[in-house]
Amino acid sequence: MSGARRKAATEMSPLRPRLRVLLPLPLAGAYDYRVPQGMEPPPLGAFVVVPLSGRAMIGVIWDGDADPALPERKLRDIEQVLDVPPMTASLRKFVDWVAAYTVSPPGAVLRMAMSSPSALEPPAARAGWRLSAAGRATLERGGKVTPTRQRVLEAMAGELDGEPHLASAIAAAAGVSTGVLRGMADAGLLEPALIARAVEFLPPDLKRTGPQLGEDQQVAARAMREGVAKGGFGVTLLSGVTGSGKTEVYLEAVAECLARGRQALVLLPEIALSAQWLERFEARFGVPPAMWHSELGSKRRRDTWRGVAEGRVQALVGARSALFLPFPDLGLIVVDEEHETAFKQEEGVVYHARDMAVVRARLNEAACVLVSATPSLETLTNAENGRYSSLDLPNRHGGATLPSVQAIDQRVTPPERGRFLSPPLVQAINEAIGRGEQAMLFLNRRGYAPLTLCRTCGHRMRCPNCTAWLVEHRIQKRLQCHHCGHAEPIPPACPECGAEGSMTPLGPGVERVQEEAAELFPDARRLVMASDTLPGPAAAAEAARAIQAREVDLIIGTQIVAKGWHFPHLTVVGVVDADLGLAGGDLRAAERTVQLLHQVAGRAGRAEAPGRVLLQSWNPEHPVMQALISGDLAGFMAAEADQRRPGHWPPFGRLAALIVSSEDEREADQIARDLGLEAPGGEGVEVLGPAPAPLALLRGRHRRRLLIKVRRDVAVQPILREWLSRVRVPNSVKVQLDVDPVSFL
Template sequence: MKATPSVSKMQRVRVLLPLPLAGAYDYRIPPELDIRPGDFVSVPLNHRSMIGVAWDASEAPEAKPVAEHRLKPVAGILPAPAMTASLRRFIDWVAAYTLSPPGAVLRMAMGSTAALEPPSQQAGWMLAGPGSNAQPRLTPERQRVLAAMRPGEVYAGAPLAEAAGVSPGVLRGMADNGMIRPALLPHANRFTRPDPDHPGPQLGGAQAAAAASLVAKVAARRFGVTLLTGVTGSGKTEVYLDAVAEALRQGRQSLVLLPEIALSAQWLDRFKARFGVSPALWHSEVTPRTRRETWRAVAAGDAPVVVGARSALFLPFPDLGLVVVDEEHETAFKQEEGVVYNARDMAVVRARMAAAACVLVSATPSLESLTNAESGRYEALDLPVRYGGATLPAVETVDLRRTPPERGRFLSPPLIEAVNATLARGEQAMLFLNRRGYAPLTLCRHCGHRMRCPNCTAWLVEHRARRQLQCHHCGHTEAPPAECPECGSANSLVAVGPGVERVLEEAIALWPEARRLVMASDTLPGPAAAGVAAQSIQDRAVDLIIGTQIVAKGWHFPHLTLVGVVDADLGLAGGDLRAAERTVQLLHQVAGRAGRAEAPGRVLLQSFSPEHPVMQALISGDLGAFMQEEAAIRRPGHWPPFGRLAALIVSSEDEREAERTARDLGLAAPGGEGVQVLGPAPAPLALLRGRHRRRLLLKTRRDIAVQPILRDWLARVAVPNSVRVQVDVDPVSFL
């Protein structure tokens, strides 16, 4: 195999900088530097120093390359592991697919500047060695120190003094006498290698067969995608952890992506039970120091298994052998700001470029992944029964038209009776409502004025516990006014509709003796807090759980036997393409929290439309038939996954500028067979964070690539500096 040529022979190098620039810049290579693609380098840029990556030569030569004498020299090479060729290709691919500047994608892969510098070493002590002429007096203390040390090894001062039973002053005296000498401690790897043969749970039947199939795919050391499905509690995690064990045996690294809130102590406990140690973690709560150490450990191959949120996809793995996307249907894998990408789809690309096996995991897989499995692009494995003989919960609807709650209340009599019976048996119950705060709307009972966000097209949500009205889009908060801002009526503002705080208020009145816990992003801001809450539920320190979608993320609550969904119709409102699919996924996941141990589970769905296909699919448990019906609805109109979508979101602080640019884009819209442009039209959130927004939607047949069309379209319209046009390829949100 031919070695990678040094780009020094060319006298110039392309350097990609972590900035939203169109591409790499050319720099001159000083004679004393030998730079190769992937090296992290320091370069001058506009009177400052920047760190970038020596990039590969462009396939398309520049029309007018910069003259040699005008090139600025590279200042130096950083002592960090070079970025691998597969990661560089991945960055270029993501940039091209999402129409993002390559430097913006690079920024996600570089970690912090501090991670590129070698970590500082601590000072210790080692034996002076045979060359020393020192012959000092050997006291008992000094003899104990010498007995605790071995030639060639470096010891930290405090542990050495403690092991020998002496004071640190004895060590300093021995150094003065030439018996020992100062030395730098070697870098310690903070991640203990997981043991692939550590005794774990015994898999049987379908679980064992699925695990064997995944193990074989990892052992083959080539790319392939497997969709692992199964009912909630069927042992999917234990199955794919067997694939992680095989990657460890192969000496390759594994990446497991999870929705961030699911990165809790519960999942980590399952990993530790399987491998004896914890994995490397990568998510928003990780400290800057840990991020630096983890990034370097991954780059050096010293972090064999990384479990993280979507940004972990851009870590510098030198030999990635397995990529797992757990809860692959989750919209949390879509990044909506900056570089807009879906980590699930990009994980497949990352695995392909690393010749790694890829496993997508879900109890409620997305229609996109199901379609890929049916077409043969993905292999499918299914676990039809719960692990350990546990049974699935019985799902029923409560028709709110026939048995409505009391006036001003939100829990129906059948649901209240079910909670009463559950608590009386000493079991746990959950009330689920996917809405934070106390109430989603505050209005004046006299004039009808609604409290709105000044920065967004959104109502302010009342958070009564904090005595605030808050916008859940931009974060704006204000105190509830004593009188209506519109008509001036005093004490006329009323809360409309329920949030989890209002359900909690009702629960306190109904079950004052019950120990309650609210699980929402307001009360559990990150994985650590969520893990503490889950542990309290496992320890039976909680009787009644009231939660938002956080409670649907793969938790195991052995003593939870009743789940009551307060508003099962909530996700079906509006014109979202995937509203029914998302609702059935969310409610099925929530329902799956019930009945994990000996006691059977029960799920009650409060609904004004119990005849809706979503409710009927949940009752029957036949999600496959529901997805087939969804596919039949989307296929004729070439809606995803049977067609392609790309959105252009035009925004500006000046509404007229946004309107004018959107109009110009509409006039320049592409056409042709199989290509359609919808809009421009005001976005559902026409004002977001102070910016006025318009949307256009490009819709094509599945066999038409949208990126060339988008590039040509955008090139035909002059966009003012005051206007931003965000491109969202394969949108999952239409706000």
């Protein structure tokens, strides 16, 4: 057939249905495909295989109408519909919402919802055994077999429901060896059969009762249960002092959600390090929850993703990416430690999981609970404005009292020369250990020293890829960049002037504090808790076990120790450098510092013995120090709000950052200048920059920043789209958008 006749025949043939397919790629939108002859049109949300540029891709049938003007000859056929539950309408709306809010391609957001591609394939099958026709006939007619074979026949027809099973399971049920099964197969009584792999997620035991709740906890738990039982969307802020039992309260909301047949999701800022939380969940429900975080192996990720999609996972605890799992009936989302900046994803699609959790709950007609002892100013403002309801637990559970907090003025009582722990702090630790209690030293800085320089020429060791000093890690005998991961050996001589033995560490990290503690408290059993010393859940669980078993006298830790740990014998907490987080011009520096130090202080005195917190500071008059000493966090947050409100700074206005980066510094400067010249204006809109980012070089790319600030009633996304459309950006330059930034690096 000639080309002209083939074209005419194609145009005369009946048109087949067209569907939009969204692919997990950073594309502008969905592509149109055609339903092949003889295939039923797949439903919205179905996962399908389609051709794209000579390769097969998995995508999702997306909402909206295909383009009727697209010529038939340009359409390609859908190749296959995968046997997996379709993506729900609520999750598709969530993908579109996140894409629109973050000004990201929808396909890039879809990729996060398809984070385990192998889960879309049929589960692998395993070889097992089932009764053959001869075996069933023998059992039904009472054929003559040995007693052991009779037990196998009866077990397979009864306890094992006549379904195929692994040889080990059959042997265990019948109380025989697997050799008996091989003999029965040879005799024709059993036949081989494939068994689909379906990981079982044990259902939580809803008949179990939780721990005895105090009066305040009972009131809050009752309110939360009623909110979940009522159904529909609503956001509740659950606040309360450290140690007030907030976890036990919101687990009652989880129980109510599960009792109503819906799924529950709990987000934690660092799931891999939350060993004690998992113990509390299992104590409450008798089984561990399903888990979702970056350290899961590929097989477990596949099984969990599929279990969620099929509704077999009822309760799941996860990191921020768990928000994009395919829950068919999500009834509750809990964001624990909602103030934590770890909920902000800074790479790829830039989003804040706390804010997106509220959106996903609304789209799912689900309840959302935000939990913190130190809520963010954004959440507090929403509660004060009536957008969120609020519950508060003002007292510690079980009669424990809040610790006393005092500042050690290092201008008056500085550490000894060459040391970092002041005499009052050393004395307090010695007294606590002498009483058989535990103490903690907190410094939010990993490694041995944050800076290494040459005493002879002043040369400083810096990262070749980033605007950052290299941090000494003395145990590993290397210098490392904490931004890009670059590492190199500690040089025996200065790379600049060649002076031997002149490289000197400046400032303390936790390794250096540990070295000093070994000299000051030689008999104390010490443990360092930092992200590089606790590489995963198992290490964190072992550390928690050792501390609870009183095998540790002195804990030395970074911010990891602030996250929800309950150590009943810990009575003294010393903050080595309380001023550390206040340096620089970060909008939220004071808020973050007061939150972090309050959380750290909350580790002390959580049982009968009273707690004591000592803050080493060069500026004890600072409002942050005074708020911690007085315990008036509400007054501090009110003062923060008063400072931000007049200038329309968040949460009373909106911010968005544009980060221009390129391997070529001149190119980064040029595009940043072009964006600056095309900056939008108008009432309620202000653009700051361009200017070099604080990290002007990161992973080998030069970075420039622009910041747009708008009033709360102005939508920033349309402004950003129109702004970017006016500037041509070459492929070698990347412009990353960060709506609602929490970091200004």
